[in-house]
Amino acid sequence: MKMTNEQKYRLLEQVEPQELEQLRELVSQCHWRERYHIQPSIGLLNDPNGFAYYNGQYHLFYQWFPLGTDHGMKYWYHLKSNDLVNWEDCGIGLKPGDWFDSHGAYSGSGLEHDGKLYLMYTGNTRDEQWQRHPYQCLAVMNAADEVSKLEQPVIGGVPEGYTDHYRDPKMWKDGDTFYCVIGAQRQELTGTAVIYSSPDLRNWNWVGELQTELPSFGYMWECPDYFEQNGQAVLLFCPQGIEPDGERYRNIYQSGYMVGKPLALPDLHFEHGAFHELDHGFDFYAPQTAEGRNGRRVLVGWMGLPDIDYPTDNQGWAHALTLPRELELRSDGILLQRPVPELALRRGQHHDLRDVLTADAGSRQYGGFAGTAYELLCTFGYLDAVGQQAVFRLELRASEHERTVLLYNAASRMLTLDRTESGQPLAEAYGTTRSVLLEQQLHQLHIFVDVSSIEVFVNDGEAVLTSRIFPQPDSEDIVFSVQAGQVELYAEKWEYPAE
Ligand code: FRU
Numbered sequence: 220m221k222m223t224n225e226q227k228y229r230l231l232e233q234v235e236p237q238e239l240e241q242l243r244e245l246v247s248q249c250h251w252r253e254r255y256h257i258q259p260s261i262g263l264l265n266d267p268n269g270f271a272y273y274n275g276q277y278h279l280f281y282q283w284f285p286l287g288t289d290h291g292m293k294y295w296y297h298l299k300s301n302d303l304v305n306w307e308d309c310g311i312g313l314k315p316g317d318w319f320d321s322h323g324a325y326s327g328s329g330l331e332h333d334g335k336l337y338l339m340y341t342g343n344t345r346d347e348q349w350q351r352h353p354y355q356c357l358a359v360m361n362a363a364d365e366v367s368k369l370e371q372p373v374i375g376g377v378p379e380g381y382t383d384h385y386r387d388p389k390m391w392k393d394g395d396t397f398y399c400v401i402g403a404q405r406q407e408l409t410g411t412a413v414i415y416s417s418p419d420l421r422n423w424n425w426v427g428e429l430q431t432e433l434p435s436f437g438y439m440w441e442c443p444d445y446f447e448q449n450g451q452a453v454l455l456f457c458p459q460g461i462e463p464d465g466e467r468y469r470n471i472y473q474s475g476y477m478v479g480k481p482l483a484l485p486d487l488h489f490e491h492g493a494f495h496e497l498d499h500g501f502d503f504y505a506p507q508t509a510e511g512r513n514g515r516r517v518l519v520g521w522m523g524l525p526d527i528d529y530p531t532d533n534q535g536w537a538h539a540l541t542l543p544r545e546l547e548l549r550s551d552g553i554l555l556q557r558p559v560p561e562l563a564l565r566r567g568q569h570h571d572l573r574d575v576l577t578a579d580a581g582s583r584q585y586g587g588f589a590g591t592a593y594e595l596l597c598t599f600g601y602l603d604a605v606g607q608q609a610v611f612r613l614e615l616r617a618s619e620h621e622r623t624v625l626l627y628n629a630a631s632r633m634l635t636l637d638r639t640e641s642g643q644p645l646a647e648a649y650g651t652t653r654s655v656l657l658e659q660q661l662h663q664l665h666i667f668v669d670v671s672s673i674e675v676f677v678n679d680g681e682a683v684l685t686s687r688i689f690p691q692p693d694s695e696d697i698v699f700s701v702q703a704g705q706v707e708l709y710a711e712k713w714e715y716p717a718e
Pocket of ligand 1: 282326505525
Protein backbone atom coordinates (compact mmCIF):
# COMPACT_ATOMS: atom_id res chain seq x y z
CA MET A 220 0.00 0.00 0.00
CA LYS A 221 1.37 3.41 -1.02
CA MET A 222 1.98 5.83 1.83
CA THR A 223 0.74 9.41 1.73
CA ASN A 224 3.31 12.22 1.84
CA GLU A 225 2.23 12.94 5.38
CA GLN A 226 3.04 9.36 6.37
CA LYS A 227 6.30 9.31 4.46
CA TYR A 228 7.71 12.47 6.00
CA ARG A 229 7.28 11.52 9.65
CA LEU A 230 10.28 11.43 11.94
CA LEU A 231 10.96 8.22 13.84
CA GLU A 232 9.81 9.76 17.12
CA GLN A 233 6.40 10.39 15.56
CA VAL A 234 5.90 6.71 14.85
CA GLU A 235 4.18 4.24 17.16
CA PRO A 236 6.53 1.44 18.25
CA GLN A 237 4.06 -1.16 16.90
CA GLU A 238 4.50 0.17 13.39
CA LEU A 239 8.24 -0.47 13.53
CA GLU A 240 7.62 -3.81 15.22
CA GLN A 241 5.36 -4.83 12.31
CA LEU A 242 8.06 -3.92 9.83
CA ARG A 243 10.63 -5.94 11.79
CA GLU A 244 8.25 -8.87 11.83
CA LEU A 245 7.74 -8.65 8.05
CA VAL A 246 11.50 -8.42 7.44
CA SER A 247 12.19 -11.42 9.66
CA GLN A 248 10.02 -13.58 7.39
CA CYS A 249 11.81 -12.58 4.23
CA HIS A 250 14.06 -15.24 2.70
CA TRP A 251 15.95 -12.72 0.54
CA ARG A 252 17.91 -11.10 3.37
CA GLU A 253 21.56 -10.84 2.40
CA ARG A 254 24.13 -12.75 4.42
CA TYR A 255 27.19 -10.50 4.10
CA HIS A 256 26.15 -7.24 2.43
CA ILE A 257 25.18 -4.02 4.19
CA GLN A 258 21.37 -3.84 4.21
CA PRO A 259 18.83 -1.89 6.28
CA SER A 260 17.26 -3.56 9.32
CA ILE A 261 13.91 -2.24 8.08
CA GLY A 262 12.89 0.22 5.37
CA LEU A 263 14.79 1.44 2.37
CA LEU A 264 18.52 1.95 1.89
CA ASN A 265 19.86 4.04 -0.97
CA ASP A 266 23.06 6.00 -1.64
CA PRO A 267 26.28 5.48 0.31
CA ASN A 268 27.19 8.77 2.03
CA GLY A 269 30.02 10.30 4.04
CA PHE A 270 32.43 7.51 3.13
CA ALA A 271 35.80 8.38 4.68
CA TYR A 272 38.83 7.02 6.47
CA TYR A 273 38.83 8.88 9.77
CA ASN A 274 40.53 8.30 13.10
CA GLY A 275 41.96 4.97 11.99
CA GLN A 276 38.70 3.51 10.72
CA TYR A 277 36.49 3.50 7.65
CA HIS A 278 33.23 5.33 8.23
CA LEU A 279 30.32 4.74 5.93
CA PHE A 280 26.78 6.07 6.07
CA TYR A 281 23.80 5.34 3.87
CA GLN A 282 20.56 7.03 2.97
CA TRP A 283 17.86 5.41 5.08
CA PHE A 284 14.10 5.69 5.04
CA PRO A 285 13.05 3.54 7.99
CA LEU A 286 9.29 3.48 7.53
CA GLY A 287 8.84 1.60 4.27
CA THR A 288 10.24 1.01 0.84
CA ASP A 289 9.11 4.25 -0.82
CA HIS A 290 11.46 7.21 -0.77
CA GLY A 291 10.42 9.29 2.25
CA MET A 292 12.14 11.03 5.15
CA LYS A 293 15.82 10.19 4.71
CA TYR A 294 18.26 9.71 7.59
CA TRP A 295 21.96 8.89 7.40
CA TYR A 296 22.67 5.53 8.98
CA HIS A 297 26.23 5.08 10.28
CA LEU A 298 28.61 2.09 10.18
CA LYS A 299 32.34 1.85 10.79
CA SER A 300 35.00 -0.74 10.15
CA ASN A 301 38.69 -1.50 10.59
CA ASP A 302 38.86 -3.66 7.49
CA LEU A 303 35.95 -2.80 5.14
CA VAL A 304 34.56 -6.27 5.88
CA ASN A 305 33.32 -6.36 9.47
CA TRP A 306 31.07 -3.36 10.08
CA GLU A 307 30.07 -2.02 13.45
CA ASP A 308 26.53 -0.68 13.61
CA CYS A 309 26.72 2.91 14.93
CA GLY A 310 23.02 3.69 14.57
CA ILE A 311 21.61 6.87 13.11
CA GLY A 312 24.33 9.29 12.02
CA LEU A 313 22.32 12.26 10.81
CA LYS A 314 18.79 13.02 11.77
CA PRO A 315 16.63 15.27 9.57
CA GLY A 316 13.87 17.55 10.81
CA ASP A 317 15.39 21.03 11.16
CA TRP A 318 14.05 23.83 8.98
CA PHE A 319 16.88 23.30 6.47
CA ASP A 320 16.42 19.50 6.25
CA SER A 321 12.74 19.19 7.17
CA HIS A 322 12.15 16.64 4.37
CA GLY A 323 15.31 14.61 4.60
CA ALA A 324 19.06 14.63 5.09
CA TYR A 325 19.95 13.86 1.48
CA SER A 326 23.24 12.62 0.10
CA GLY A 327 26.63 14.10 0.82
CA SER A 328 30.20 13.34 1.75
CA GLY A 329 32.70 13.20 4.60
CA LEU A 330 36.17 14.72 4.93
CA GLU A 331 38.61 14.74 7.81
CA HIS A 332 39.84 18.10 9.05
CA ASP A 333 41.35 19.18 12.37
CA GLY A 334 40.77 15.77 13.93
CA LYS A 335 37.04 15.78 13.09
CA LEU A 336 34.95 14.27 10.34
CA TYR A 337 33.05 16.99 8.47
CA LEU A 338 29.84 15.83 6.86
CA MET A 339 28.39 18.00 4.11
CA TYR A 340 24.97 17.04 2.82
CA THR A 341 21.85 18.35 1.12
CA GLY A 342 19.02 19.41 3.35
CA ASN A 343 15.84 18.63 1.45
CA THR A 344 12.83 20.81 2.21
CA ARG A 345 9.37 21.20 0.69
CA ASP A 346 7.13 24.22 1.03
CA GLU A 347 3.34 24.28 1.28
CA GLN A 348 3.01 23.95 -2.50
CA TRP A 349 5.32 20.94 -2.26
CA GLN A 350 8.06 22.89 -4.06
CA ARG A 351 11.53 21.61 -3.26
CA HIS A 352 14.10 23.97 -1.67
CA PRO A 353 17.53 22.43 -1.19
CA TYR A 354 20.19 23.69 1.22
CA GLN A 355 23.76 22.47 1.53
CA CYS A 356 24.37 21.74 5.20
CA LEU A 357 27.24 20.79 7.47
CA ALA A 358 27.59 18.52 10.47
CA VAL A 359 30.72 17.71 12.41
CA MET A 360 31.49 14.33 13.95
CA ASN A 361 34.06 13.91 16.72
CA ALA A 362 36.22 10.91 17.57
CA ALA A 363 33.44 9.59 19.82
CA ASP A 364 31.13 9.43 16.78
CA GLU A 365 28.98 12.27 18.12
CA VAL A 366 27.51 14.29 15.29
CA SER A 367 26.36 17.89 15.62
CA LYS A 368 24.69 19.80 12.84
CA LEU A 369 25.42 23.48 12.25
CA GLU A 370 22.41 25.66 12.94
CA GLN A 371 22.46 27.24 9.51
CA PRO A 372 23.10 25.79 6.07
CA VAL A 373 26.54 26.57 4.64
CA ILE A 374 25.13 27.18 1.17
CA GLY A 375 21.65 28.66 1.19
CA GLY A 376 19.43 28.23 -1.84
CA VAL A 377 20.21 27.75 -5.50
CA PRO A 378 22.01 30.29 -7.71
CA GLU A 379 20.39 31.87 -10.76
CA GLY A 380 20.29 29.56 -13.75
CA TYR A 381 19.62 26.27 -11.91
CA THR A 382 16.51 24.43 -10.74
CA ASP A 383 15.81 23.00 -7.29
CA HIS A 384 17.53 19.76 -8.36
CA TYR A 385 20.76 20.84 -6.73
CA ARG A 386 22.30 18.33 -4.36
CA ASP A 387 24.85 15.74 -3.22
CA PRO A 388 27.99 17.78 -2.32
CA LYS A 389 31.24 15.79 -2.49
CA MET A 390 34.24 17.45 -0.83
CA TRP A 391 37.98 17.19 -1.40
CA LYS A 392 41.06 19.16 -0.43
CA ASP A 393 43.72 20.56 -2.72
CA GLY A 394 46.61 22.30 -0.97
CA ASP A 395 45.05 24.53 1.68
CA THR A 396 41.72 24.87 -0.09
CA PHE A 397 38.62 22.73 0.21
CA TYR A 398 36.33 22.18 -2.73
CA CYS A 399 32.99 20.55 -3.30
CA VAL A 400 31.20 19.46 -6.44
CA ILE A 401 27.39 19.50 -6.47
CA GLY A 402 25.02 17.76 -8.89
CA ALA A 403 22.72 20.22 -10.64
CA GLN A 404 20.10 20.82 -13.26
CA ARG A 405 20.26 23.93 -15.44
CA GLN A 406 17.16 26.02 -15.96
CA GLU A 407 16.86 24.56 -19.47
CA LEU A 408 16.62 21.09 -17.85
CA THR A 409 20.05 19.67 -18.64
CA GLY A 410 22.33 18.06 -16.07
CA THR A 411 25.63 19.48 -14.89
CA ALA A 412 27.94 19.91 -11.89
CA VAL A 413 28.98 23.06 -10.05
CA ILE A 414 31.92 23.82 -7.80
CA TYR A 415 32.40 25.75 -4.57
CA SER A 416 35.58 26.44 -2.61
CA SER A 417 36.20 27.00 1.08
CA PRO A 418 39.13 27.90 3.33
CA ASP A 419 37.67 26.08 6.36
CA LEU A 420 34.70 23.87 5.28
CA ARG A 421 32.29 26.34 6.89
CA ASN A 422 32.41 29.29 4.50
CA TRP A 423 31.79 28.29 0.91
CA ASN A 424 32.30 30.44 -2.19
CA TRP A 425 30.78 29.87 -5.60
CA VAL A 426 33.49 28.99 -8.13
CA GLY A 427 31.22 28.18 -11.05
CA GLU A 428 29.90 25.48 -13.31
CA LEU A 429 32.28 22.78 -14.40
CA GLN A 430 33.00 23.16 -18.13
CA THR A 431 32.84 19.71 -19.70
CA GLU A 432 32.47 18.49 -23.25
CA LEU A 433 28.99 17.17 -22.42
CA PRO A 434 26.78 20.30 -22.41
CA SER A 435 23.63 18.26 -22.96
CA PHE A 436 23.94 14.82 -21.39
CA GLY A 437 20.75 13.95 -19.52
CA TYR A 438 18.42 16.16 -17.49
CA MET A 439 20.12 15.84 -14.08
CA TRP A 440 23.50 14.72 -12.73
CA GLU A 441 23.24 13.13 -9.30
CA CYS A 442 25.99 12.19 -6.88
CA PRO A 443 29.10 13.67 -8.53
CA ASP A 444 32.52 12.72 -7.15
CA TYR A 445 35.97 14.01 -8.06
CA PHE A 446 39.42 12.62 -7.27
CA GLU A 447 42.91 12.49 -8.69
CA GLN A 448 45.20 9.50 -9.05
CA ASN A 449 48.64 9.21 -10.68
CA GLY A 450 48.42 12.68 -12.22
CA GLN A 451 44.99 12.11 -13.79
CA ALA A 452 41.55 13.23 -12.64
CA VAL A 453 38.31 11.27 -12.44
CA LEU A 454 34.82 12.74 -12.41
CA LEU A 455 32.11 10.27 -11.43
CA PHE A 456 28.46 11.18 -11.79
CA CYS A 457 25.01 9.71 -12.36
CA PRO A 458 23.30 11.23 -15.36
CA GLN A 459 19.55 10.76 -15.58
CA GLY A 460 17.71 10.82 -18.90
CA ILE A 461 20.23 9.06 -21.17
CA GLU A 462 18.68 6.89 -23.89
CA PRO A 463 19.84 3.28 -24.34
CA ASP A 464 22.48 2.83 -27.03
CA GLY A 465 22.94 -0.84 -27.93
CA GLU A 466 24.21 -2.58 -24.81
CA ARG A 467 25.01 0.74 -23.11
CA TYR A 468 22.77 2.78 -20.81
CA ARG A 469 20.11 0.10 -20.44
CA ASN A 470 19.21 0.78 -16.80
CA ILE A 471 16.70 3.46 -15.85
CA TYR A 472 19.55 5.82 -14.74
CA GLN A 473 23.26 5.64 -15.43
CA SER A 474 26.38 5.83 -13.36
CA GLY A 475 29.77 6.44 -14.88
CA TYR A 476 33.02 8.35 -15.09
CA MET A 477 35.24 10.46 -17.29
CA VAL A 478 39.01 10.68 -16.92
CA GLY A 479 40.91 13.84 -17.72
CA LYS A 480 43.54 16.36 -16.72
CA PRO A 481 43.46 17.48 -13.09
CA LEU A 482 41.36 20.61 -12.62
CA ALA A 483 43.31 23.82 -12.13
CA LEU A 484 40.58 25.65 -10.21
CA PRO A 485 39.36 28.38 -10.36
CA ASP A 486 39.73 27.54 -14.06
CA LEU A 487 36.61 25.42 -14.56
CA HIS A 488 37.59 23.79 -17.80
CA PHE A 489 37.75 19.97 -17.54
CA GLU A 490 39.60 18.34 -20.42
CA HIS A 491 38.41 14.77 -20.43
CA GLY A 492 37.84 11.57 -22.38
CA ALA A 493 34.66 9.58 -23.04
CA PHE A 494 31.97 8.74 -20.48
CA HIS A 495 32.26 5.10 -19.37
CA GLU A 496 29.69 3.20 -17.37
CA LEU A 497 31.11 2.00 -14.06
CA ASP A 498 29.11 -1.20 -13.94
CA HIS A 499 27.41 -3.34 -16.57
CA GLY A 500 24.85 -5.05 -14.35
CA PHE A 501 21.20 -4.31 -13.63
CA ASP A 502 21.39 -2.71 -10.18
CA PHE A 503 24.09 -0.17 -9.52
CA TYR A 504 23.78 3.55 -8.78
CA ALA A 505 25.02 6.53 -6.78
CA PRO A 506 28.53 5.23 -5.98
CA GLN A 507 30.86 7.19 -3.73
CA THR A 508 34.62 6.91 -3.26
CA ALA A 509 36.86 7.50 -0.27
CA GLU A 510 40.59 7.84 0.07
CA GLY A 511 41.69 5.05 2.38
CA ARG A 512 44.91 4.07 4.08
CA ASN A 513 48.04 4.72 1.97
CA GLY A 514 46.14 6.82 -0.56
CA ARG A 515 44.12 3.90 -1.92
CA ARG A 516 40.77 4.78 -3.52
CA VAL A 517 37.78 2.66 -2.51
CA LEU A 518 34.31 2.78 -4.05
CA VAL A 519 30.97 1.64 -2.66
CA GLY A 520 27.74 1.82 -4.64
CA TRP A 521 24.03 1.40 -4.06
CA MET A 522 22.94 -2.03 -5.31
CA GLY A 523 19.62 -0.63 -6.48
CA LEU A 524 18.01 2.07 -8.57
CA PRO A 525 15.36 4.71 -7.99
CA ASP A 526 11.89 4.36 -9.53
CA ILE A 527 12.01 0.56 -9.93
CA ASP A 528 9.87 -1.90 -7.95
CA TYR A 529 11.82 -4.59 -6.13
CA PRO A 530 10.52 -7.96 -4.93
CA THR A 531 11.16 -7.17 -1.26
CA ASP A 532 9.11 -3.95 -1.36
CA ASN A 533 6.17 -5.68 0.32
CA GLN A 534 8.46 -7.37 2.84
CA GLY A 535 9.43 -4.31 4.81
CA TRP A 536 12.87 -3.59 3.37
CA ALA A 537 14.70 -2.82 0.14
CA HIS A 538 18.25 -2.69 -1.21
CA ALA A 539 21.83 -3.20 -0.11
CA LEU A 540 25.23 -1.64 -0.72
CA THR A 541 27.79 -3.21 -3.04
CA LEU A 542 30.98 -4.73 -1.71
CA PRO A 543 33.80 -2.19 -1.51
CA ARG A 544 35.97 -2.03 -4.62
CA GLU A 545 39.49 -0.73 -4.93
CA LEU A 546 40.07 1.53 -7.92
CA GLU A 547 43.18 1.69 -10.04
CA LEU A 548 43.36 4.25 -12.81
CA ARG A 549 45.18 2.79 -15.80
CA SER A 550 47.39 5.17 -17.78
CA ASP A 551 45.00 4.99 -20.76
CA GLY A 552 42.18 6.38 -18.64
CA ILE A 553 40.30 3.19 -17.79
CA LEU A 554 39.30 2.58 -14.18
CA LEU A 555 40.05 -0.93 -12.99
CA GLN A 556 37.78 -2.09 -10.18
CA ARG A 557 38.73 -4.99 -7.92
CA PRO A 558 37.04 -6.32 -4.80
CA VAL A 559 39.11 -5.10 -1.83
CA PRO A 560 41.62 -7.79 -0.79
CA GLU A 561 40.34 -7.63 2.81
CA LEU A 562 37.27 -9.57 1.63
CA ALA A 563 39.42 -12.70 1.95
CA LEU A 564 38.84 -12.34 5.72
CA ARG A 565 35.35 -13.73 5.17
CA ARG A 566 36.47 -16.86 3.44
CA GLY A 567 35.24 -20.06 5.03
CA GLN A 568 35.38 -23.58 3.74
CA HIS A 569 37.40 -23.93 0.50
CA HIS A 570 36.88 -26.16 -2.53
CA ASP A 571 38.67 -26.21 -5.82
CA LEU A 572 38.52 -27.98 -9.15
CA ARG A 573 40.47 -28.30 -12.34
CA ASP A 574 38.90 -29.57 -15.53
CA VAL A 575 38.83 -29.29 -19.29
CA LEU A 576 35.31 -28.54 -20.46
CA THR A 577 34.27 -29.65 -23.90
CA ALA A 578 31.01 -29.36 -25.77
CA ASP A 579 30.69 -33.15 -25.91
CA ALA A 580 30.96 -33.56 -22.15
CA GLY A 581 27.71 -31.72 -21.41
CA SER A 582 27.18 -29.80 -18.21
CA ARG A 583 29.20 -30.44 -15.08
CA GLN A 584 28.62 -30.05 -11.37
CA TYR A 585 31.33 -30.59 -8.76
CA GLY A 586 31.37 -31.54 -5.09
CA GLY A 587 31.26 -28.51 -2.77
CA PHE A 588 30.29 -26.22 -5.63
CA ALA A 589 26.81 -25.11 -4.60
CA GLY A 590 25.25 -22.63 -2.21
CA THR A 591 23.56 -19.28 -1.68
CA ALA A 592 26.40 -17.14 -0.26
CA TYR A 593 29.95 -17.64 -1.46
CA GLU A 594 32.92 -16.37 -3.41
CA LEU A 595 33.80 -18.11 -6.67
CA LEU A 596 37.02 -17.47 -8.55
CA CYS A 597 37.27 -19.01 -12.02
CA THR A 598 40.41 -18.89 -14.16
CA PHE A 599 40.19 -19.88 -17.80
CA GLY A 600 42.66 -21.10 -20.36
CA TYR A 601 42.01 -21.70 -24.05
CA LEU A 602 43.89 -24.68 -25.31
CA ASP A 603 43.99 -24.09 -29.05
CA ALA A 604 42.11 -22.61 -31.97
CA VAL A 605 39.03 -24.49 -30.74
CA GLY A 606 39.25 -22.47 -27.54
CA GLN A 607 39.11 -19.24 -29.47
CA GLN A 608 35.63 -20.24 -30.66
CA ALA A 609 34.47 -21.39 -27.25
CA VAL A 610 31.11 -20.59 -25.78
CA PHE A 611 31.28 -20.99 -22.02
CA ARG A 612 28.24 -21.05 -19.76
CA LEU A 613 27.99 -20.81 -16.01
CA GLU A 614 24.73 -21.19 -14.13
CA LEU A 615 24.52 -19.91 -10.55
CA ARG A 616 21.72 -20.15 -7.99
CA ALA A 617 20.37 -22.86 -10.27
CA SER A 618 17.67 -25.49 -9.80
CA GLU A 619 15.24 -27.19 -12.11
CA HIS A 620 13.31 -23.97 -12.73
CA GLU A 621 15.72 -21.15 -11.93
CA ARG A 622 19.17 -20.08 -12.95
CA THR A 623 21.25 -16.92 -13.25
CA VAL A 624 23.42 -17.36 -16.31
CA LEU A 625 26.79 -16.00 -17.36
CA LEU A 626 27.52 -16.71 -21.01
CA TYR A 627 30.80 -15.94 -22.70
CA ASN A 628 31.37 -16.11 -26.42
CA ALA A 629 35.10 -16.18 -27.16
CA ALA A 630 34.65 -15.37 -30.86
CA SER A 631 32.83 -12.10 -30.14
CA ARG A 632 34.41 -11.48 -26.69
CA MET A 633 30.93 -10.75 -25.40
CA LEU A 634 30.04 -11.59 -21.79
CA THR A 635 26.34 -11.71 -20.95
CA LEU A 636 24.56 -11.81 -17.61
CA ASP A 637 21.09 -13.26 -18.04
CA ARG A 638 18.55 -13.01 -15.24
CA THR A 639 15.54 -14.06 -17.34
CA GLU A 640 15.18 -17.19 -15.18
CA SER A 641 16.81 -15.93 -11.99
CA GLY A 642 13.66 -16.16 -9.89
CA GLN A 643 11.09 -13.48 -9.12
CA PRO A 644 11.27 -11.05 -12.05
CA LEU A 645 11.92 -7.34 -11.69
CA ALA A 646 12.35 -4.33 -13.98
CA GLU A 647 11.64 -6.52 -17.02
CA ALA A 648 10.73 -3.45 -19.06
CA TYR A 649 14.47 -2.67 -19.07
CA GLY A 650 15.38 -6.10 -20.41
CA THR A 651 16.56 -9.27 -18.71
CA THR A 652 20.11 -9.48 -20.06
CA ARG A 653 23.16 -7.21 -19.84
CA SER A 654 26.24 -7.67 -22.00
CA VAL A 655 29.71 -6.23 -22.08
CA LEU A 656 32.30 -6.48 -24.84
CA LEU A 657 35.64 -7.40 -23.25
CA GLU A 658 38.95 -5.87 -24.31
CA GLN A 659 40.70 -9.20 -24.09
CA GLN A 660 39.67 -12.84 -23.94
CA LEU A 661 37.92 -13.78 -20.69
CA HIS A 662 40.53 -15.19 -18.33
CA GLN A 663 39.01 -14.56 -14.92
CA LEU A 664 35.58 -14.36 -13.32
CA HIS A 665 35.59 -13.34 -9.66
CA ILE A 666 32.05 -13.72 -8.42
CA PHE A 667 30.40 -12.84 -5.13
CA VAL A 668 27.03 -14.48 -4.68
CA ASP A 669 24.83 -13.50 -1.76
CA VAL A 670 21.28 -14.58 -0.97
CA SER A 671 19.74 -12.00 -3.33
CA SER A 672 22.64 -10.50 -5.26
CA ILE A 673 25.54 -11.25 -7.54
CA GLU A 674 28.66 -9.18 -8.28
CA VAL A 675 30.83 -10.37 -11.15
CA PHE A 676 34.35 -8.93 -11.48
CA VAL A 677 35.87 -9.70 -14.86
CA ASN A 678 39.53 -10.07 -15.89
CA ASP A 679 41.09 -8.64 -12.74
CA GLY A 680 39.21 -5.35 -12.78
CA GLU A 681 38.34 -4.79 -16.43
CA ALA A 682 34.56 -4.85 -15.92
CA VAL A 683 31.97 -5.44 -13.21
CA LEU A 684 28.35 -6.60 -13.43
CA THR A 685 26.30 -6.05 -10.29
CA SER A 686 22.75 -7.29 -9.94
CA ARG A 687 20.06 -8.22 -7.52
CA ILE A 688 18.44 -11.60 -8.11
CA PHE A 689 15.50 -13.13 -6.27
CA PRO A 690 15.70 -16.93 -6.48
CA GLN A 691 14.14 -19.53 -4.22
CA PRO A 692 16.34 -20.58 -1.27
CA ASP A 693 16.85 -24.07 -2.69
CA SER A 694 18.22 -22.82 -6.03
CA GLU A 695 21.80 -23.56 -5.05
CA ASP A 696 23.49 -25.34 -7.93
CA ILE A 697 26.56 -24.19 -9.83
CA VAL A 698 26.60 -25.70 -13.32
CA PHE A 699 29.48 -25.37 -15.76
CA SER A 700 29.27 -26.13 -19.47
CA VAL A 701 30.81 -25.36 -22.81
CA GLN A 702 28.53 -25.14 -25.81
CA ALA A 703 31.28 -24.95 -28.42
CA GLY A 704 35.05 -25.39 -28.42
CA GLN A 705 36.89 -26.28 -25.24
CA VAL A 706 38.01 -24.42 -22.15
CA GLU A 707 40.48 -25.19 -19.40
CA LEU A 708 39.01 -24.25 -16.06
CA TYR A 709 40.45 -23.81 -12.60
CA ALA A 710 37.86 -22.78 -10.01
CA GLU A 711 38.01 -22.04 -6.30
CA LYS A 712 35.06 -21.52 -4.06
CA TRP A 713 34.88 -20.23 -0.51
CA GLU A 714 31.80 -20.53 1.63
CA TYR A 715 30.77 -17.27 3.33
CA PRO A 716 29.43 -18.36 6.69
CA ALA A 717 26.71 -16.44 8.50
CA GLU A 718 28.14 -14.02 11.09
C1 FRU B 1 20.29 9.47 -5.63
C2 FRU B 1 19.51 10.51 -4.83
C3 FRU B 1 20.34 11.72 -4.52
C4 FRU B 1 19.66 12.28 -3.31
C5 FRU B 1 19.27 11.02 -2.58
C6 FRU B 1 18.01 11.13 -1.77
O1 FRU B 1 19.79 8.20 -5.48
O2 FRU B 1 18.34 10.87 -5.53
O3 FRU B 1 20.45 12.63 -5.59
O4 FRU B 1 20.48 13.10 -2.54
O5 FRU B 1 19.12 10.02 -3.56
O6 FRU B 1 17.81 9.98 -1.02
